[in-house]
Amino acid sequence: MTSAQPEPTGTPSLPSRLEKDALGTRLMPDNIVYGIQTARAVDNFSISGRTIADIEGFVPAILVIKQAAARANQRAGKLEPRLADAIEAAVMSCLADMRGQDFPVDIYHGGGGTAANMNVNEVVANRASEVLTGKLGPDPVHPNTHVNMSQSTNDxxxxxxxxxxxxxxxxxxxxxxxxxxxxxxxxxxxxxxxxxxxxxxxxxxxxxxxxxxxxxxxxxxxxxxxxxxxxxxxxxxxxxxTAVGTGFGTSKQYREFVFEELRALSGKRYHLEANLxxxxxxxxxxxxxxxxxxxxxxxxxxxxxxxxxxxxxxxxxxxxxxxxxxxxxxxxxxxxxxxxxxxxxxxxxxxxxxxxxxxxxxxxxxxxxxxxxxxxxxxxxxxxxxxxxxxxxxxxxxxxxxxxxxxRGAADASSSLALSTALAEIFGYSAASAVAKHAETHGMPISEAAVECGLMNARDAGRLFGDVSIYAELEKSESILDALRGSRPAP
Missing domain, CATH: 1.20.200.10 (Fumarase/aspartase (Central domain))
Structure with a gap:
């Protein structure tokens, strides 16, 4: 809506507050903690039934960023201590009682996440104002001016x-x-x-x-x-x-302090990326x-x-x-x-x-x-x-x-025609292939086929095929193959 007239929202009998943004004004029921921009996002993007609150750790991460930013801005002399303290108290309250209804923006929303960032900004600002005045609203803590200070949705x-x-x-x-x-x-x-x-x-x-x-x-x-x-x-x-990578709107002190505070709050070694x-x-x-x-x-x-x-x-x-x-x-x-x-x-x-x-x-x-x-x-x-x-x-x-x-495993392993691979190591591929074909044609195991084809006697066939577990143990199989190669008569 672009009209400057108040927009009726919620149940008329509920106490309400008038909020304003760049598009106009809107009556917000006093039992709703978020503000006008969040309400517009709910109107625009109620699509999936999943909100930013359903993404594990996402809203808490934004909240901690707001807390770190408030601390950093206070240390840099940009934010009054009482406002910074109120923002911190509001963040701590949100983190202690993460109410999904306070963060209703659908995950499918445009604007590169502006609705999500403003949802958190508004909730924190309203709760911070409540800490200072007992009433929800963007005064004295404003979602853009104070909670979003030195920040952009884009960072x-x-x-x-x-x-x-x-x-x-x-x-x-x-x-x-x-x-x-x-x-x-x-x-x-x-x-x-x-x-x-x-x-x-x-x-x-x-x-x-x-x-x-x-x-x-x-x-x-x-x-x-x-x-x-x-x-x-x-x-x-x-x-x-901030908005495009230049850091416009921040100070050198803020850029240093915000990571110090973020590390202190999270216990993790967060640091600035190399190229913004x-x-x-x-x-x-x-x-x-x-x-x-x-x-x-x-x-x-x-x-x-x-x-x-x-x-x-x-x-x-x-x-x-x-x-x-x-x-x-x-x-x-x-x-x-x-x-x-x-x-x-x-x-x-x-x-x-x-x-x-x-x-x-x-x-x-x-x-x-x-x-x-x-x-x-x-x-x-x-x-x-x-x-x-x-x-x-x-x-x-x-x-x-x-x-x-x-x-079952042992029976299948013992009957595999692929056991002819051992014969190929001793007698060559062609001879082993003939034994495999003979075994398949006559429905017999490779050990019997090797004997019938005259490649080896029953004793050597037993050594090579009697315990197929040797094929899974390289040293044992190599030892038997070497012994059988050595026992072959000279061509």
Missing amino acids: VIPSAMKMAIGGELHALRHMLDELVNAISQKQLEFAGAVKLARTCLQDALPTTFSQQFSGYRAAFQRQAEELLVLENACLGLPLSA FDALQNADFWIHVSSGLKAIAVTLSKFAADLRLMSSGPRAGFGEITLPSVQPGSSIMPGKVNPVMPEMIMQVAFRVIGNDATITRAAEGELDLNVWESIILESLSESVRLMRRSIPLFVSGCVAGIEINPA
């Missing part, structure tokens, strides 16, 4: 994003640590149990369950370490860049973060898909492992149990991959500011939130209860 929002996402990455890293520990436990439990490896979904050489699970464990361990790098990179903030123009113009950092999340999601999906395959059957599939039964698998087929926990984690992965596409497109931006930070934040936060919530369920409802079928 506050990307700074708060990094603070919030850094905290979420920290929490996700600990969830990954739980998964790594659960897989490590299975690696120990499965030690020595042989199974058939598969490449291109076809029979390959023997391995062990423990070796296979060590690969899963190492992947998630590596990704947890990579998350730590991204988490630390979130400590660099563009705070004090880069920090405002370019959002490729979030592509790196999203790529790290996508890598975790893809690995989770691959691990879960492998568990589905290895547990398939149980009578007409791989049947190598058994997953915990957490619910009946069919409304019509009694006794059927589905791998629902792997299927759940795979759907989470699909969503994270989709969010990565959104983030990639939104990171383009234009000219001197990326204005798509709201959707970047929402997509990143959702990806982390889904994985943080699903991984513990996946661990407790699936990974921790995996059991193996050692008899």
